[in-house]
Amino acid sequence: MSASAIFSPAAPGRPFIFSPPSSAFSQRSNVAMVTAKSSAKSTKNTAQILAHVGASPRLAAVVPASRLEVHPAPAMVSSGIPQLDSLTGGLARGCLTEICGAASSGRTSILLFALARATERGEVCALVDASDAFDPASAAAAGMEMNRLLWVRCGEKYPSRKPPSSVRKARSGELSGDKNRWFNAEGRRWEAHLVQMLKVTDLLLQSNGFGMIALDLSDVPVASARRIPLASWFRFRRAVEHTSTVLLVLERQPIAGSCSSALIKVATARSHVAGEKLSAISCQPSAHPPMHAELSHTELLDGFEITAELLRSRLGRKPAQSTRASFRSRAAWAG
Amino acid sequence: MFACIFIPDFSVQAIVRFEPELRTRAVAVLGGRPPLEKVVALNEKARQSGVEIGATKPQLEAWENLELRTRSESQELSAQAALLDCTHSFSPEVENTSPGTALLNLAGLASLLGPLPKIAGDLSQRVSQLGLEANIAVAANPDAALLAARGFSGVTLIPEGRETELLGDLPVDVLLESFSSDADEAARWVETFDRWGIRKVRSLATLPEIPVSERLGQQGIRLQKLARGAARRNLRVWEPQSIFAESVELEYSIVLLEPLAFLLNRMLEQLCARLRDRALAVQELNLELQLATEQVNDCASFDETPTRAFAGQSARKFTRSICLPIPMLDAKVFLKLLQLDLQAHPPGAPIVKIDLSAKPAPPRALQSGLFQPVFPEPEKLELTLARIAGIVGGGRVGSVELLDTHREGAFAMRHFAPVEPAVEERAARRKVKPSENRNKDKEVMAIHENDSACKSGGKFAKNTKINGEEKMSAVIALRLFRPPLMASVTVREAKPVQLRCFEREDVTGEIVWTAGPWRSSGDWAEQEGWSREEWDIAVPSDDEQLALYRLVQDRLTGKWFVEGMYD
Numbered sequence: 001m002s003a004s005a006i007f008s009p010a011a012p013g014r015p016f017i018f019s020p021p022s023s024a025f026s027q028r029s030n031v032a033m034v035t036a037k038s039s040a041k042s043t044k045n046t047a048q049i050l051a052h053v054g055a056s057p058r059l060a061a062v063v064p065a066s067r068l069e070v071h072p073a074p075a076m077v078s079s080g081i082p083q084l085d086s087l088t089g090g091l092a093r094g095c096l097t098e099i100c101g102a103a104s105s106g107r108t109s110i111l112l113f114a115l116a117r118a119t120e121r122g123e124v125c126a127l128v129d130a131s132d133a134f135d136p137a138s139a140a141a142a143g144m145e146m147n148r149l150l151w152v153r154c155g156e157k158y159p160s161r162k163p164p165s166s167v168r169k170a171r172s173g174e175l176s177g178d179k180n181r182w183f184n185a186e187g188r189r190w191e192a193h194l195v196q197m198l199k200v201t202d203l204l205l206q207s208n209g210f211g212m213i214a215l216d217l218s219d220v221p222v223a224s225a226r227r228i229p230l231a232s233w234f235r236f237r238r239a240v241e242h243t244s245t246v247l248l249v250l251e252r253q254p255i256a257g258s259c260s261s262a263l264i265k266v267a268t269a270r271s272h273v274a275g276e277k278l279s280a281i282s283c284q285p286s287a288h289p290p291m292h293a294e295l296s297h298t299e300l301l302d303g304f305e306i307t308a309e310l311l312r313s314r315l316g317r318k319p320a321q322s323t324r325a326s327f328r329s330r331a332a333w334a335g
Numbered sequence: 336m337f338a339c340i341f342i343p344d345f346s347v348q349a350i351v352r353f354e355p356e357l358r359t360r361a362v363a364v365l366g367g368r369p370p371l372e373k374v375v376a377l378n379e380k381a382r383q384s385g386v387e388i389g390a391t392k393p394q395l396e397a398w399e400n401l402e403l404r405t406r407s408e409s410q411e412l413s414a415q416a417a418l419l420d421c422t423h424s425f426s427p428e429v430e431n432t433s434p435g436t437a438l439l440n441l442a443g444l445a446s447l448l449g450p451l452p453k454i455a456g457d458l459s460q461r462v463s464q465l466g467l468e469a470n471i472a473v474a475a476n477p478d479a480a481l482l483a484a485r486g487f488s489g490v491t492l493i494p495e496g497r498e499t500e501l502l503g504d505l506p507v508d509v510l511l512e513s514f515s516s517d518a519d520e521a522a523r524w525v526e527t528f529d530r531w532g533i534r535k536v537r538s539l540a541t542l543p544e545i546p547v548s549e550r551l552g553q554q555g556i557r558l559q560k561l562a563r564g565a566a567r568r569n570l571r572v573w574e575p576q577s578i579f580a581e582s583v584e585l586e587y588s589i590v591l592l593e594p595l596a597f598l599l600n601r602m603l604e605q606l607c608a609r610l611r612d613r614a615l616a617v618q619e620l621n622l623e624l625q626l627a628t629e630q631v632n633d634c635a636s637f638d639e640t641p642t643r644a645f646a647g648q649s650a651r652k653f654t655r656s657i658c659l660p661i662p663m664l665d666a667k668v669f670l671k672l673l674q675l676d677l678q679a680h681p682p683g684a685p686i687v688k689i690d691l692s693a694k695p696a697p698p699r700a701l702q703s704g705l706f707q708p709v710f711p712e713p714e715k716l717e718l719t720l721a722r723i724a725g726i727v728g729g730g731r732v733g734s735v736e737l738l739d740t741h742r743e744g745a746f747a748m749r750h751f752a753p754v755e756p757a758v759e760e761r762a763a764r765r766k767v768k769p770s771e772n773r774n775k776d777k778e779v780m781a782i783h784e785n786d787s788a789c790k791s792g793g794k795f796a797k798n799t800k801i802n803g804e805e806k807m808s809a810v811i812a813l814r815l816f817r818p819p820l821m822a823s824v825t826v827r828e829a830k831p832v833q834l835r836c837f838e839r840e841d842v843t844g845e846i847v848w849t850a851g852p853w854r855s856s857g858d859w860a861e862q863e864g865w866s867r868e869e870w871d872i873a874v875p876s877d878d879e880q881l882a883l884y885r886l887v888q889d890r891l892t893g894k895w896f897v898e899g900m901y902d
Contacts, residue, residue, distance in 0.1 A: 135744070
């Protein structure tokens with residue numbers, strides 16, 4: 001391959017000269033002059049350039065950045081649950097992690113434990129509570145250092161003691177034919193909570209310095225949660241990138257889409273009750289009275305088995321496979 | 336050597352300090368009781384336009400471009416305090432001579448602050464930063480410096496021994512105004528000297544002493560010494576006060592927050608400058624606004640329909656306090672905090688006077704370590720908290736403190752003020768004596784090897800040994816419904832079997848498992864006594880899973896509530 005002048009339309013006025021590898025000149029420099037050319041020859045020039053790039057072994061050895069062998073890996077922190085850490089590698093700093101699951105699946109237990117471990121490390125954490133469901137007693141039982149947790153309670157600024165009129169009507173039986181209107185009112189209420197949640201999260205991410213910011217959307221209806229624009233999640237992800245903040249989202253179903261770096265689904269396995277499987281207490285509605293005398297309280301809530309499944313992870317080189325881990329939670333008064 | 340700072344037209348400058356746009360205009364300050372107000376002070380432009388001291392308000396109507404302001408003693412006091420704080424940052428010996436005048440001893444400061452001309456220039460610059468224009472004079476004795484400052488504008492330096500020569504051309508009025516106890520006495524002396532043909536200070540200084548003593552007495556001898564610049568005395572040292580306050584009285588009431596923020600910004604800058612001069616920071620900001628309210632005419636007749644007339648305006652006070660978790664000194668942060676606070680709690684009436692005071696504290700001195708965990712900047716955190724409070728409400732953001740009571744769910748919201756790890760470590764090191772460190776470390780290590788107990792005082796998650804393996808287990812958490820969901824419960828054989836919740840259709844169904852009841856009660860002697868019965872129940876949810884709830888019956892009213900969900 002001989003050196004030839006190639007005129008690049010991107011740099012009018014000077015030709016690119018790609019020297020063959022064997023020449024001494026090519027060992028010293030990679031770029032030469034470009035001279036001006038008229039636009040009539042630009043298409044032909046582009047084809048010549050591409051052909052030359054493909055033919056040049058040196059240029060063909062250039063690897064795009066997306067395929068580099070070494071990515072700067074995010075720092076990982078322990079969630080406090082070894083089984084979960086072995087599944088996910090921990091919680092990634094500078095990334096958005098979603099934890100989704102149904103009611104009583106163990107999401108909140110994982111959240112409080114992760115926050116507690118973060119506060120024990122001396123980090124300042126924030127919990128944006130969209131439904132004002134945080135229980136301080138449960139947090140204290142998990143080992144939380146309360147003076148390091150900022151709790152933001154979304155909701156009405158000045159909640160009145162009276163329930164909304166729609167609820168009062170429901171109780172009195174007036175709302176039988178008016179359920180659509182009630183659901184719309186409920187939807188608007190949740191949207192107001194979510195608007196507050198989005199604004200508060202923006203402020204917290206801008207202020208920096210938080211070790212963990214958790215968004216608790218567990219009680220938000222899926223329809224309302226899905227109305228959060230994807231641009232908001234993208235904005236959160238960009239804001240938390242290159243910081244040491246763990247952004248954790250708790251929800252019923254995945255809502256952040258590709259903006260999350262890891263998606264974990266939790267569910268409860270049937271709790272092991274000293275040989276008496278919970279299958280005896282069927283999940284399906286039964287006409288028979290429950291077996292109260294045979295199951296004690298500690299046998300259900302103590303040994304509450306949680307199964308976590310890693311549905312997606314963008315943190316590893318290989319695409320995440322669906323892997324599971326199980327661990328048990330204990331009641332606060334046990335032991 | 337001594338320096339004197341003299342602020343001419345001090346009453347005017349105290350007002351113009353917060354209205355710099357008036358510097359280029361003619362300003363006259365009125366004093367006295369309305370409607371007999373008279374001019375008590377005016378600036379140079381007003382003087383040049385022909386306004387005189389003592390003119391009444393109706394006489395001033397002939398001047399079109401004349402700005403009238405009411406004399407404000409509070410503003411004069413705050414201006415004087417600012418002046419004294421500024422001079423105190425140069426010299427520890429400061430004398431509060433009179434309103435608008437301060438003397439300071441410059442002995443020994445040359446090695447610290449530089450030569451005398453530089454010190455005088457720096458003084459002039461610092462005073463101008465306070466919004467005041469001053470005459471600075473440096474002389475070998477305080478009275479000569481005072482006379483020079485009153486007589487010459489700008490910065491004046493009088494070398495020792497040349498006082499008579501340089502002060503001689505000053506009018507004798509200046510001497511008498513500087514050192515007479517009151518204006519009437521000064522006027523008598525001026526008349527006397529005028530009859531004698533003494534119009535310059537040099538004329539008085541060159542008179543023979545014995546005839547002066549015979550005719551004018553000791554007071555005359557004293558005045559002659561002052562005219563010669565030969566009087567010697569010590570300064571009456573002023574003790575710095577720890578009160579930092581600024582005050583502005585408004586000619587027209589303010590209704591909007593924007594112009595209020597404009598004034599607050601200036602006041603905060605002045606306060607911060609004064610605190611900076613004393614190497615102090617702000618621990619607490621107090622804002623007091625006097626509001627104008629209408630007043631029902633007390634002299635209304637006993638008719639059936641009493642008239643409401645704006646016969647006068649009474650003032651009521653509106654106060655706000657901002658307590659800072661750590662001492663800060665940033666005027667912009669303070670302004671933003673005040674703005675956010677006033678937006679959340681508006682005064683509700685026009686504002687006629689603003690009083691802003693700061694509680695001083697030593698500034699924070701903390702060196703963070705390289706390997707400390709991330710921590711938010713205190714100034715940024717305060718602003719963020721104020722903004723969040725504006726979104727969700729003041730009482731709905733902060734840290735939680737569990738109350739020492741058996742009542743379920745009793746907690747209090749506190750202002751979020753985390754302590755930096757470096758500060759905690761330092762405090763912990765101070766509590767433990769050096770001789771006990773070694774044994775304490777061993778105990779702590781032992782605890783962590785066997786049992787990862789937290790220090791919060793609450794219940795903790797433990798490492799459990801099950802089947803020979805050590806496993807860390809999370810504690811099952813409760814999600815509360817606020818307020819608790821009212822429910823209708825079917826009870827069979829003293830146990831709940833069916834649940835129906837009006838507000839949440841998903842919290843409805845057959846109760847497939849129950850545990851309980853746990854009974855508790857308390858506050859029997861209080862009006863808010865309580866008695867409750869708790870059940871833990873399992874109800875099938877929509878997705879064929881079991882949802883675990885805490886069901887509570889209020890034993891006083893018999894009502895059922897779903898208090899929370901185990902998750």
